[in-house]
Amino acid sequence: MSSNAAIRAARLSVAPMMDWTDRHCRYFHRLISRDALLCTEMVTAPALVRGGALHLLDFSPEEHPVALQLGGSDPAELAQAARFGQDAGYDEINLNVGCPSDRVQSGTFGAVLMKDPGLVAECCAAMRAAVDVEVTVKCRIGVDDQDPEEVLPEFIARVAATGVGRFTIHARKAWLEGLSPKENRDIPPLDYDLVRRMKGLFPALHLSINGGVTSLDQAEAFLEAGLDGVMIGRAAYHQPYDILGRADARLFGGQPAPQREEIARDMLPYIETHLAGGGKLAQVTRHMLGLFAGQPGARMWRRVLSEGAHREGAGPELIEAALAHVAEARGAA
Template identity: 55%
Template sequence: MNSAQAPQRLDISNPSSTPDSISRRFSVAPMMDWTTSDCRVFHRLFSDHTLLYTEMVTTGALIHGDAARHLDYHASEHPVALQLGGSNPSELAQCARMAEEWGYDEVNLNVGCPSDRVQNNMIGACLMAHPQLVAECLGEMRAAAGIPVTVKHRLGIDDLDSFEHLHQFVETVRQSGCTSFTIHARKAILQGLSPKENRDIPPLIYDHVYRIKALYPELEIIINGGIKTLAECDQHLERVDGVMIGREAYQNPWPLLSEVDQRYFGIDRPARSRMDIAEAFIPYLEQRLAEGAPLYAVAKHLLGLFHGQRGGKQFRRYLSENGHAREAGVDTFRAALALVAQD
């Protein structure tokens, strides 16, 4: 992190866990309003090696807005990647350089978001209709920054949804020098479906991702979309280089994230219990409260921690009902934890 610009926070990480190079074998997807810095600190308590992504940040927000507010993060989050939204090559290059200056481990270009707001600014999935522009953007980003530059995209959009179009998109974009492609195995329907509907209604076609990997064995191909279990991850990893998990990692994190280091990174240690993870989060929570953050704004990312456990519903209800109070603090969080059965 650029300490001259970014405020320092309490470091609850193991300093030796920050890798010299990152792996994309397992990652948590960028998700708007969900994968905030608070969420990423929580997820890091499960796994030292899972690659974590920021929410998408637009180039305009960084160049013309409060860059520090968008770029600040906690030291424990490494390895962490900044996802950018934009389509102006020079602006993306400037923001990629900022990502490097702030110490991010990767910068990623969003070519998958289907919302109307970003379409109107030529951001996200609509760029799948402009592969040459995407290649130019990635080429400029690579020239500007020394950290890895990657792209995340869909299978296609609207009527541009054939495998041939996907193949041509990858063929064009790889000429930028980008070698890592994360593919959400659904197309986006830009007219008629909401962003939420675009996460569920277009069918998953994993085979199209597998075919891209077979055609381009030299590229790193990461698969994303609808993956809910580590057993499913194992199956995908027989065909591609990595898996990216989205909503399931947020809504029910423990079954997925607690075993990642042991399963995919060869780390020989037992998984932390859910309660151990909650307790380990408290020093960070105390720091955030001291900075003036409301309890619920930070602790809401833990609502899925005890999913399926006895007392899990009571934990969620107590935090939801009491975490918004002005006086809510660590004692409120501990009271919620006390409702969870200790088996």
């Protein structure tokens, strides 16, 4: 798949989310949206290069267009990891310059790299020299006591000078001390205006906005305001049909999504293959709990899957049982 497909898809992307956007989640999301860009959880370059954990790159061909997000701060190591990603078939390699967790800081990557745009530029130059697919960056507007008005334009300019043409900007600072990763997603104030001004400063770059976006109405407003893309995280995960199920028609001019029940049943062959390979039902169904969010029967759908998927021998029949409760609730509504 060409990088043009990834650029088009980046009009709406699902954020990389640790422990959430694994390959099972992405397969499920792709059944809901044909057009949105999907992203892996962050994979660290050391895990691939030093740890040989290439199984972390496994994904299904149906997931395209899909981006691999890498974490790291060593240019040579990131270049090698990017090559592994290209060889595995990813459409894009994204560098994480936004994650504020302690584990990430101790590895000197993620949001702490906002303090060293020169190193980020080195890393991106090395990655771009190593692969043909597009290299992109996801960053914050700044960290700690930095003044975003000063540091963000300089950061973008330094990194863009290496040939990086696409940035996703989480419109919050990250506080590297004193706030947990969860608090870093909610407490620092959002500065959407600053991100919009970056598009004015760098009109040739493809800029996506991230942070606090919970609806397609918001996403459309950002696109109409001149931004090139919108990245949505938790809302796309917890209400996948409300976001991804309506995105293709509203944002891409595509076809409406299949009905929720059809999507659930379309997961059955995938689930059977996963179980046949020794996998557990809950590894897949935990990502499907929000499919009926806001609909009659949503609570029973979640309850049946949550309580039953961990049981020994649980299989596809649990999906049918949960769907029966939804149908019953819909009939009673």
